[in-house]
Amino acid sequence: MTGSKIIEKARQEKRTVLTEIEAKTILGEAGINCTETKLATTREEAVALSEKIGYPVVLKISSVDITHKSDAGGVKVNLADQTEVEKGFDEIMTSCRAAFPDADIEGVAVQGMAKIGTEIIMGTIKDPSFGPVVMFGLGGILVEVLKDVAFRIVPIEKKDAVAMTGEIQGKKLLEGYRGQDPADLACLQDMLVRLSDFVEKTPGIEEIDMNPVFAYKDGAAVVDARIILSAD
Ligand code: ADP
Ligand code: MG
Numbered sequence: 001m002t003g004s005k006i007i008e009k010a011r012q013e014k015r016t017v018l019t020e021i022e023a024k025t026i027l028g029e030a031g032i033n034c035t036e037t038k039l040a041t042t043r044e045e046a047v048a049l050s051e052k053i054g055y056p057v058v059l060k061i062s063s064v065d066i067t068h069k070s071d072a073g074g075v076k077v078n079l080a081d082q083t084e085v086e087k088g089f090d091e092i093m094t095s096c097r098a099a100f101p102d103a104d105i106e107g108v109a110v111q112g113m114a115k116i117g118t119e120i121i122m123g124t125i126k127d128p129s130f131g132p133v134v135m136f137g138l139g140g141i142l143v144e145v146l147k148d149v150a151f152r153i154v155p156i157e158k159k160d161a162v163a164m165t166g167e168i169q170g171k172k173l174l175e176g177y178r179g180q181d182p183a184d185l186a187c188l189q190d191m192l193v194r195l196s197d198f199v200e201k202t203p204g205i206e207e208i209d210m211n212p213v214f215a216y217k218d219g220a221a222v223v224d225a226r227i228i229l230s231a232d
Contacts, residue, residue: 003029007204007229016206016229017064021109023225027210030198032191034222035114041107043089049110050085056113058223059088061096065103067226072099078113114223117214118173118183122191122222124154124199124208126230132199134192136161138170139212146170156196161189174215183215191220206230 001009003026010018018026024034036053039062040046050057061074069075073095076088089108096105119139127133130153137149150164165174165185176182191213199205207228214221 001025003202007202010229011204015064016231017067018227018229019062019064019106019109020060020069020225021062023208023227024222026227027195027198027208027222027225031194032198032210032222033220034225035111037109037111039107040089040110043086046089046108046110047082047085050079050082053110053112056080057085058111058113059085059092060109060111061092061105062107062109063096063100063103063105066096066100066105069224072096111223114214114221115216117216117220118180120183120188120213120215120220121149121209121211122188122195122213123210124195124205126206127153132196132205134164134196134199136164136188136192137168138173143170152196154196155200156193158189158193161192164192165189181217184218184220187218187220188213188215204230204232 006022006026021037021039024037028034038049040049056078059076061069066072066074074092079085079088092108121137121139124132124134132154133151134154134156135149135151137143148169150167152160165188174183209226210222211224
């Protein structure tokens with residue numbers, strides 16, 4: 001399904017929350033690199049998709065009613081074989097059904113295990129007076145606490161994206177810290193511009209949350225994404 005069809009379908013179903021699979025499809029279409037993610041509705045399907053994607057894999061609950069998936073026991077990373085996928089599928093279902101008895105669960109999202117990179121967050125929010133705003137920051141617990149993020153009003157150009165990646169306090173972490181690889185800043189800046197272009201041309205996007213994005217020496221990958229549509 002194309003991005004615009006996904007949004008149309010959600011509207012018809014009178015929902016404002018898109019699943020991770022839907023969000024990644026839309027962002028992928030906008031030229032933003034997301035880990036390939038597929039829906040499995042049964043344990044057998046989860047195994048078949050895992051074999052196709054290649055181990056190790058990550059399984060996550062797929063439900064519009066569960067946005068904080070880890071909190072509900074809905075994420076299992078680094079599953080190495082069929083047995084682990086079967087066990088992971090069952091554990092996710094049991095745990096999420098217990099945490100959210102009324103949730104509408106469509107299945108489990110299967111994706112490849114991305115190699116670890118520098119954790120970034122990127123997204124957009126809608127400011128009541130300025131309209132859509134893009135944001136960029138470092139991910140992880142420290143930054144959740146420090147709220148070290150840069151904001152710009154949409155639309156942004158490359159030079160604004162360059163300023164954003166340069167103005168966060170933790171920018172040293174992006175330049176390569178204690179033997180860590182430096183992050184591919186050009187790629188991150190390109191993602192910010194694409195994100196801005198996408199919300200500028202797509203009406204009805206309330207919020208986009210890409211958390212985390214893994215930044216590498218070459219490239220970056222979105223491993224979790226959420227899109228909220230405006231209520232009207
Ligand atoms: P939540 O809804 O709780 O935010 P996430 O999809 O962000 O769930 O998953 C939780 C954590 O699991 C992420 O912060 C990341 O560290 C790890 N993770 C998720 N997806 C992947 C993946 N495809 N590859 C590697 N690690 C992942
Ligand atoms: Mg997340």
